[in-house]
Amino acid sequence: MLRLEAVTIRNDDFTLGADLAIEPGRRVAVIGPSGAGKSTLIEAIAGFRPPERGRVLWNGRDITAAAPGARPVAMLFQDGNLFPHLDLTANVGLGLDPDLRLDDRQRRQVREAIARVGLATLEGRKPAALSGGQQSRAALARVLVQGRPLLLLDEPFAALGPALKAEMLDLVAELVAETGATLLMVSHDPGDARRIADQVVLVAEGRAEPPRETAALLDNPPPALQAYLGETGA
């Protein structure tokens, strides 16, 4: 269980409040207007933005002051962050050890993660020799290999076309179902939430709201969400 207890996060003159809990194994979409604080929320959970007030708890353990690497968290950023000079095996291996000193077991884990995302024949390729969808799969393999119980995705597939995005969302859903991980995914597209998320955290007007069931929330949106859904034409 992830718990944000009376948390306030500040970016200069912007503040975001959050008092919410995410149950284990849930798939949660984080949606809301541009600039509302979705990335800020995810980065605070990942440990890149320490809260000004409040506590972040994982299974009752206070991780508010823990460094990003010491958290139960793996994060996939918007651009995937693949290193252009490294091949696929090395890019995924970085998820296990930034110095790439991998033992046999870790090398096997890397191969398995690459195979699981469907790239087994492309292990020696560098990112430039992979398509956009394959690069997304590679970035996902690096997150997968870390075996962390909490996956944070910040609009990871925004650059992909609709069919490829749907395919990647389905793959993410399969992977978290297999591993039992909890998923928080920022998205601008309410369709993504309907496709993959059983719950939605709405970030608007300076607050991240407690999660609500996706269909119930999107079918009967509160005013802050109505305005946003109007913007996106959903």
Ligand SMILES: Nc1ncnc2c1ncn2[C@@H]1O[C@H](COP(=O)(O)OP(=O)(O)OP(=O)(O)O)[C@@H](O)[C@H]1O
């Ligand atoms: N490093 C920073 N320093 C100061 N202010 C920041 C910083 N990063 C973000 N902000 C501000 O914090 C607010 C929330 O930004 P954030 O990126 O979390 O929003 P978002 O909901 O993810 O937006 P988008 O949907 O456009 O990506 C914005 O007003 C932004 O300008």
